[in-house]
Amino acid sequence: MRERITAVLLRARYAAIGAAVGAAVGGLFSRNAASTGGAIGGLVGATVADTRGTVDALLEDVKTTDLSPRSNEDQDRN
Numbered sequence: 001m002r003e004r005i006t007a008v009l010l011r012a013r014y015a016a017i018g019a020a021v022g023a024a025v026g027g028l029f030s031r032n033a034a035s036t037g038g039a040i041g042g043l044v045g046a047t048v049a050d051t052r053g054t055v056d057a058l059l060e061d062v063k064t065t066d067l068s069p070r071s072n073e074d075q076d077r078n
């Protein structure tokens with residue numbers, strides 16, 4: 001349960017940061033662009049957080065996988 005809450009909070013944090021950056025960039029042009037930039041930045045931030053979570057889980061799986069070569073006895077049997 002704690003991992004789920006952590007993942008949700010991470011996604012919210014990235015979305016908020018993305019929205020702030022998008023709104024700041026859009027605000028350089030107009031109010032409407034600030035609104036649109038904030039929305040797009042929020043979506044991008046949430047997507048990055050989801051992708052990062054997936055990549056972190058994948059890297060954990062790879063780290064735990066035994067990648068050592070087979071011993072000579074195993075190769076002789078095949």
